[in-house]
Amino acid sequence: MELVCPAGTPAALRAAVDSGAHSVYCGFADATNARNFPGLNFSRAELAEGVGYAHAQGAKVLVAINTFPTAGDEGLWHCAVADAACAGADAVILADLGLLAHAAEHHPDLRRHLSVQAAAANPDAINFYAEAFGVRRVVLPRVLSVEEIAAINREIAVETEVFVFGGLCVMAEGRCSLSSYATGRSPNMNGVCSPPEFVDYANEGGQNVARLGGFVIHRTPNGASAPYPTLCKGCFTSADKTGHVFEDAVSLDASTLVPRLAKAGVTALKIEGRQRSRAYVGQIVRAFRAVTDALEAGREPPALALARLSEGQSATTGAYAKTWR
Amino acid sequence: MLAARGDVSIPRILILPMRVLPLWPVSLGLSALARRILQAHPEILSRIDKYQSKGFALDITDLPFALHLDPARAAVRAWPRGAAPPADARISGTLAGFLAMLHGVEDGDTLFFSGALQIEGDMSAVLALRNALDDAELDLGAEVQRALPMLAPPLRAAIARFERLTGLPLRRPDLSEVY
Structure with missing residues (x-):
């Protein structure tokens, strides 16, 4: 092969x-x-x-x-x-x-x-x-x-x-609009899932906080394993439940x-x-x-x-x- | 064995003098090395492109001082921890991790995934710097020897010995042996 x-x-x-x-x-x-x-x-x-x-x-x-x-x-x-x-x-x-x-x-x-x-x-x-x-x-x-x-x-x-x-990637590739929603740019037209100019990491209270286009997409304790800053691998809280909505990291x-x-x-x-x-x-x-x-x-x-x-x-x-x- | 995972620390016996000695010789030496590298590898600045004027804080967590890199001026300055000027981007990790990345032994994303490398600030600038340095296939040990040709043979032996003693990757290895 x-x-x-x-x-x-x-x-x-x-x-x-x-x-x-x-x-x-x-x-x-x-x-x-x-x-x-x-x-x-x-x-x-x-x-x-x-x-x-x-x-x-x-x-x-x-x-x-x-x-x-x-x-x-x-x-x-x-x-x-x-x-x-x-x-x-x-x-x-x-x-x-x-x-x-x-x-x-x-x-x-x-x-x-x-x-x-x-x-x-x-x-x-x-x-x-x-x-x-x-x-x-x-x-x-x-x-x-x-x-x-x-x-x-x-x-x-x-x-x-x-x-x-x-x-x-678990999306319909070439059709993903997640990045567009958060940043106004898309992998399909601009070539990157998370444009780096929209990515921000900050050390807040012992946690590494990742933001994309201003949205917090995951928090990991300092020194812990971290994913790429993409929305599809983000960890979100909804109705008191916290987890990976789209795909695990x-x-x-x-x-x-x-x-x-x-x-x-x-x-x-x-x-x-x-x-x-x-x-x-x-x-x-x-x-x-x-x-x-x-x-x-x-x-x-x-x-x-x-x-x-x-x-x-x-x-x-x-x-x-x-x-x- | 080289510090392929970036998890080797600097021997404590070396840290002590670093705490008391002045930092200006470190700044002078590293800036001279940076100038030499950028002259020999002009493609580095081409790849960094519009991020050349950014300031990078290299927070080497097992050193008693922090480094500030200014690519456009080929300047590296050592600052007492906590006294470094503001930077556009901050990269934090161990010296072994930085050296392993520079010499192609370790992957920056892998260190990031494991939590061994932290980044803050301008991500575009960080990526540009990382990709430019990775493409340059640098060998710091060889660069130091080329900078001091009269001392090259003893330097070569000293670097090899220091590498064996500490596990720090000070030269670009034959990567087929590392992988």
């Missing part, structure tokens, strides 16, 4: 490749990709250099251009696709219908993957993207069970890629499910975390490469101990091992 690994910086790209990534995904330092954080991402020159480094070691580079262009301002996104092609990228990861149409028309030889931001979670949607825009691979949303993924794969002709580690770890995902027809395993450091990338990629190598060799995959690296320091297999009520 192909291991698709995150890189927020050229150093992280090298760490991913050196640690055994089959493919690395990254994005430009602007609003065209869904990890648009300060200090992160690639210039055009850095991407070209990164592609050269990856190709020299037999790895591919996929460029995420997976936010939704603003009407009347498509030039930035069109330019990003052209520059990815020019840099020698092996594929672009797109979500927007218009951008997919543009890429199919103007860059027909550039392989197109459908971003998870498109939230294509059934055969009809996937087959539409494949037929209309020549999409070759679909990144599936993190809301499907392994059995549902197997059923989808039986009805489509394109490759599927699934997340196996990292941040766990946990990360996805589907390492134990990799053999079942392979049998379900999945082509590629994706690791989330372009906002993380090269230390994270190196450790996770090395661990998952041991899993895919074992699978390839017909051995039992090794058990991984990666919870420490996870948000909330705990992990879940998410929707893969359960069905929705």
Whole structure:
């Protein structure tokens, strides 16, 4: 199986490749990709250099251009696709219908993957993207069970890629309005779930208090495990009950499910975390490469101990091992 | 074993002199090192971008003094704890944690998740600084040796010995051995 690994910086790209990534995904330092954080991402020159480094070691580079262009301002996104092609990228990861149409028309030889931001979670949607825009691979949303993924794969002709580690989005991806409610900005249009300029941490009464857009979203005792400052992982009080309304502060770890995902027809395993450091990338990629190598060799995959690296320091297999009520 | 989890403390025998000695040599030495690093790695300031003019309080909790980083001026100043000037952003953690992050041994988000690292203030500036330093793949031990080439061989040996004795990651290790 192909291991698709995150890189927020050229150093992280090298760490991913050196640690055994089959493919690395990254994005430009602007609003065209869904990890648009300060200090992160690639210039055009850095991407070209990164592609050269990856190709020299037999790895591919996929460029995420997976936010939704603003009407009347498509030039930035069109330019990003052209520059990815020019840099020698092996594929672009797109979500927007218009951008997919543009890429199919103007860059027909550039392989197109459908971003998870498109939230294509059934055969009809996937087959539409494949037929209309020549999409070759679909990144599936993190809301499907392994059995549902197997059923989808039986009805489509394109490759599927699934997340196996990292941040766990349980929303209809690309449609989430939580950040917009609190900050007026959204991951779909601006590229970040919680824009850092709206995040505030304060030490209040022995507690680390996190606010997003002025709203308190959780309080943790100093020194205790803390989640990312996203509304979906917030801890709220309602009717005298306090808890995580949307999702617990946990990360996805589907390492134990990799053999079942392979049998379900999945082509590629994706690791989330372009906002993380090269230390994270190196450790996770090395661990998952041991899993895919074992699978390839017909051995039992090794058990991984990666919870420490996870948000909330705990992990879940998410929707893969359960069905929705 | 390096302080891969940032949970190694500075030996108490080293803390005592730090409490009584003047802080200006620390400021001079760290500022010289910062200038050298920024000259050798101009991409750091490119990545920090518009946050260069921000002031960062580096609250190294196991040191008896606090540091104030001013990227635009390549200045690092040590202040008595409690007397440091206001900063746009504050990052608090152990020296081992800071060094492990700088050398690519430890992930900043992991330290944050575990409660070993606290951040306050301008989050955009914190992220820009963190990402810029992570991309630079710094090696403080090598930078110190390059700054003092005549003393490089004994410095190399001293840094390695100090690293073994304290567990503090003072150099960028071969990461394939760490992971």
